[in-house]
Amino acid sequence: MRDIGDTSASRGGNALFGPLSLALLIWAGSLKETPLFAWVPVDLTLASAAAVAVFTLDSRLRGGAATKAVAAPLLVFMLFLPAAVIVPAPTEASTSKVLTLFTISLLLAVTPFYLLRAPRQRTAFLIALVGFGLLSAANLVFAPTEVSNSPGRFVVEGSNTIAVSRIVLAAAVILLIAATVRGLKLALRVLTAILAVALTAVATLTGSRGPLIALLLAVGVTVITASVYRKYRVRAVLGLAAVAGVGGWYLLQSSQTAGLARIISALTGDAGSGPDVRAAIWSYTYELFLAQPFGSGWGTFDYFGTPYPHNLLLEVAVEAGILVLIAVVCLLVMSLVRGAREAVDWQTTAMLSLFVFAFANAMVSSDINGNRLLLVTAFAIWAVGKRQESTNPVDREVADPPRMRSVATRGAHSG
Structure with a gap:
């Protein structure tokens, strides 16, 4: 099996604007009320969903059919259908969900x-996520908004602490992977590692604990298994231990913000009321x-006004049932x-690491619709990969062009 390569599906708008629109759609709910995007009419x-749909259709028409694995999300969502019709008394919340x-x-x-089946598309997507992380971090540093009910913790205006921390640390995950995988020059790898540590330090201003723990799990699992x-x-x-050690030492030696103190208290077991509420x-x-x-x-779950259990697997279990839960667990594994x-x-x-990062976050916050990064990366893993085989003749032509085949044929005949 061969990698798809840069086919007609990834040229032009689909090489850049398709993946960029997809990255924007992932974070759109968290960013649309912030100063970065509040001006959009x-x-x-x-808007980003419409753009993604258009670019997806264009990729299908110009680049041909996807691999057979595209049936996986369709099958999973077919399993989701019964839970959509068994709601005894549909409410506005359940209908919206x-x-x-x-x-x-x-x-x-x-x-x-x-939109992620070619190398150029995947590169554009990952760079876009890093870009959104850098923009959010810059906003958090230069124009922070203090959380009203938690003095000393900061957020980007129009968003919330968990969302901002997720955006910034997703970028840090990508940079850490880029720093550890061979291929980049040493100077660039060092630079990406420093930038990842800087983003992590900025994310601590929010005081959000889950995304930071998710980052540690994501990078650790990736290095052990990839x-x-x-x-x-x-x-x-x-190398990662050294980076983590230097970064941790710097944070502990520096003047601690309220956000960092909250994170440290969680890691040391003195977590306050947050985890107890979730428990x-x-x-x-x-x-x-x-x-x-x-x-x-x-959409039927309710706990004193809380519309979801802040745990993806429990949400699927209680609203869709044990059979769907088993299917989702199998898909994730x-x-x-x-x-x-x-x-x-x-x-x-990086896609693998983002998948682990997103899953870890999904186990402690938001709901199935809110964990968009998990939806994308869980299926992107099946759309990418060096062993992936394409059914599109254009893709096979790119992977094995006529000139290369003729050279190989002549070599075989001469032997």
Whole structure:
């Protein structure tokens, strides 16, 4: 099997604007009310979703069919359908959740097979995510807004602490992977590592703990499992440990902000009320699941005004039922295994790390529609990879052009 390469599906707008629109759609809900995008005269989520849909259709028409794995998201969302119709008394919240699930979320699951199937597309996508992280970090440093009910913690105006921390640390994840995978010049790898540490330090201003822990898990799991580190895994682990040690030492030696102090208290076990509230929600959700193991329907969960349990697997279990939960768990495990096996360059390795980062975040915050990065990366893993085979003759032509085939044929005949 061969990598798709830069086909007609990735030239022109699909090489840059398609992946850029996809990256923007992932963070649109968190950024559209911030000074960075508040000036846009239309809803940023709807505009970016429309752009993604157009570029996806263009990629399908010009670049040909996707791989057979594109059936995976369609099958998963078919399994989601029963939970959309069993809602006993649909409310505005449940209707909105179902509508978003089967429009924007479905689009996010399918589009990687068209907008992330070529190396140039994946590069543009990852660079775009780094760009959004840098913009958010700059806004957080130069124009911070103090959280009203938590003095000493800061956020980008129009967003929230968790969302900003996710955006900034997703960029840090990509930069850390780029710094550890061979291929870049040493000076550039050092620069990306320094920038990743700087972004991590900026993210601590929010005081959000989950995304930072997710970053540590993502990078750790990736270095331990990814194929690309097979020949130098120990050195990569030592290098990351050195970067983490230097960064941690600097943060501890510097004057601690309220946000950093909150994160340190969580890591040392003195976490305050946050985790206790989530623990209560999770316990309540588990009891609901035991009482109705085949699901109560999408959007039916409510815990004193909290519309979701802040845990993806519990959300699927309580609203869609145990059968759908088993299917989702199988998909996540298979994506992790495949992602580790197919992580053979910095792009596919970064995609794996983002998948782990997104999943870790999904286990402690937001809902299935809000965890857009997870939807994209879970299926992008099946759309990329050096062993991926294309059914498109144009792709095969790029991977094995006539001139190269003729040279190989002459060589075989002369032998």
